[in-house]
Amino acid sequence: MKSTTMFRNTDFHDLIDSLIRTIELRDIYTAGHSKRVSEITELICSEMNIAGMEREYIHMAAHLHDIGKMGIADGILLKPERLTDPEYILLQQHPVIGSSVFDKFKELRQMSSIIRHHHERFDGLGYPSGLKGNEIPLGAQIISIADTFDAMTTTRPYRPSMKVEEAAKEIVRNKGKQFNPKLVDIFSKVFKKKKNIIKTIIKNYHANDRRQLYKPFCSIKTNVQKKELVMNIRTK
Numbered sequence: 001m002k003s004t005t006m007f008r009n010t011d012f013h014d015l016i017d018s019l020i021r022t023i024e025l026r027d028i029y030t031a032g033h034s035k036r037v038s039e040i041t042e043l044i045c046s047e048m049n050i051a052g053m054e055r056e057y058i059h060m061a062a063h064l065h066d067i068g069k070m071g072i073a074d075g076i077l078l079k080p081e082r083l084t085d086p087e088y089i090l091l092q093q094h095p096v097i098g099s100s101v102f103d104k105f106k107e108l109r110q111m112s113s114i115i116r117h118h119h120e121r122f123d124g125l126g127y128p129s130g131l132k133g134n135e136i137p138l139g140a141q142i143i144s145i146a147d148t149f150d151a152m153t154t155t156r157p158y159r160p161s162m163k164v165e166e167a168a169k170e171i172v173r174n175k176g177k178q179f180n181p182k183l184v185d186i187f188s189k190v191f192k193k194k195k196n197i198i199k200t201i202i203k204n205y206h207a208n209d210r211r212q213l214y215k216p217f218c219s220i221k222t223n224v225q226k227k228e229l230v231m232n233i234r235t236k
């Protein structure tokens with residue numbers, strides 16, 4: 001889904017999209033994740049009437065929020081089991097690494113700040129800076145909801161995916177804790193009005209990305225076989 005002015009330039013949008021494909025080619029479990037996050041973020045921004053450059057920066061950041069995972073070792077990024085605490089601390093560097101990619105682009109400072117803070121929590125318990133409430137850039141607060149929602153509806157080797165309805169309830173359960181209560185209300189409104197569109201976003205991209213990029217991987221039926229394949233790739 002393309003946004004306003006700068007992003008109406010299809011080449012520029014596709015360039016941004018290609019940048020994030022590089023990380024998704026490495027991380028088979030997050031195929032299409034950034035695209036889905038950007039689509040859900042767009043729905044929330046529309047409901048909030050966010051427009052102009054602010055909308056552009058949020059949209060770009062939604063596509064690129066996990067670009068910093070390029071700097072995370074395969075052994076952590078592709079680990080099929082739950083991460084240990086030290087591994088999790090290393091993974092938590094990805095927002096900082098991601099924003100540093102754009103350090104030299106003065107014009108993209110706002111976007112890079114959204115990337116840096118997409119894992120902050122409204123109650124201040126997030127990372128990397130422990131920002132609280134509206135200290136967190138608005139775009140990062142919105143992306144955080146879309147990111148968490150998508151993550152919950154994605155299958156991981158150590159847990160099944162949630163239904164969209166369950167994931168939406170989980171977002172509401174974290175109102176005022178992980179997420180800004182006002183934004184949760186807006187998300188719930190969007191979910192109610194556009195549930196079918198959201199379901200299509202989740203379903204279509206999973207299907208398309210699996211078909212296009214991960215055909216050999218997805219032809220393998222069981223998680224045990226997938227785990228073996230990943231372990232094999234990692235030890236080569």
Ligand SMILES: [Fe+2]
Nearest residue numbers: 065066118119
């Ligand atoms: Fe992230």
Ligand SMILES: [Fe+2]
Nearest residue numbers: 033065066147
């Ligand atoms: Fe993400």
